[in-house]
Amino acid sequence: MSTPSTVPRTPRASRAATSRLTVRSPRFDIPDDLADTFDGDLSDACSRVAFSLILPHLEPYLIRVYRALAPHITDARIAADVEAFCGQEAQHHRGHAAANRKIRAFLGPDTAGRLLAVEERIEADYRRFETERSLRFQAAFIEGFEAMTCAMGLTGLETGRRPVGDGPWAALWRWHLFEELEHRNVAFDVYEQLGGSYPFRVAVGARSQLHFLRALHELHGILMEHHGASTRGVHLPPLLRQGWRRWLRTYSPRYDPHAIELPDAIGRYLATLPLARAG
Ligand SMILES: [Fe+2]
Ligand SMILES: [Fe+2]
Numbered sequence: 001m002s003t004p005s006t007v008p009r010t011p012r013a014s015r016a017a018t019s020r021l022t023v024r025s026p027r028f029d030i031p032d033d034l035a036d037t038f039d040g041d042l043s044d045a046c047s048r049v050a051f052s053l054i055l056p057h058l059e060p061y062l063i064r065v066y067r068a069l070a071p072h073i074t075d076a077r078i079a080a081d082v083e084a085f086c087g088q089e090a091q092h093h094r095g096h097a098a099a100n101r102k103i104r105a106f107l108g109p110d111t112a113g114r115l116l117a118v119e120e121r122i123e124a125d126y127r128r129f130e131t132e133r134s135l136r137f138q139a140a141f142i143e144g145f146e147a148m149t150c151a152m153g154l155t156g157l158e159t160g161r162r163p164v165g166d167g168p169w170a171a172l173w174r175w176h177l178f179e180e181l182e183h184r185n186v187a188f189d190v191y192e193q194l195g196g197s198y199p200f201r202v203a204v205g206a207r208s209q210l211h212f213l214r215a216l217h218e219l220h221g222i223l224m225e226h227h228g229a230s231t232r233g234v235h236l237p238p239l240l241r242q243g244w245r246r247w248l249r250t251y252s253p254r255y256d257p258h259a260i261e262l263p264d265a266i267g268r269y270l271a272t273l274p275l276a277r278a279g
Helices: 042-072 076-107 109-132 135-159 168-182 186-193 198-226 238-242 244-249 264-270
Strands: none
Touching (some): 042 076, 042 135, 042 198, 042 238, 076 168, 109 135, 109 198, 135 186, 135 198, 135 244
16 A cells, blocks of 8 residues: 555544435346346447446445545545445445346356456556555546546436436446435545645546546447447447536536536435445
């Protein structure tokens, strides 16, 4: 792990604070036949499956980094938000890991093995970042990912582009997308708390997004091949293709997720989901 000298050393705030975020634990019973997972446009469907395959590697990494960063977070409210953020991300990767087990079984050992080779590479990358990179680098790396998913979530809301139907696969993604929007400020606040500079944020954020998108492209290609479909060029998730202007705006020096107002419908929907048990 990085040495503490990579982040400012300041005393922890003594004042306790409560996060405005909520940790929920809905369960989605994905059917063995993946009834709606590959419905609709095949490329879009493979993109969502590829995304889902990466998350049980990425989200535990985010949590490990934030656990390591916790002693350096001096603002009590940000500390409370980080705790809740980790709780939400933990629930997300559990939900996706359960879905991914069904997906691998459905695809069979040959395709699952090819997918796993890519997954193992990105897992190794995250482990390497933890040992070789500073906490500040990793905070910027995480903010790069969270800024991208926030932009994707907003585009999804705007366009209504989402998994087909009202089945468990669509519900898993709706919950995840809405909580990504709900906790959009946390990674930004953590990076600012570490004295984040703008050029470093965009340089490392771009690297983070390229790292993720490269893996997504490879997984997407394997899934398309499995279905006998060909691919051309670089694959970009549909929510980034459609919302590329919003995505680019996250690179602005004026970008601030606090300025984004969410529709009330998000809170109303999330309020219908069961809360995670404390402890
Ligand atoms: Fe997440
Ligand atoms: Fe997130």
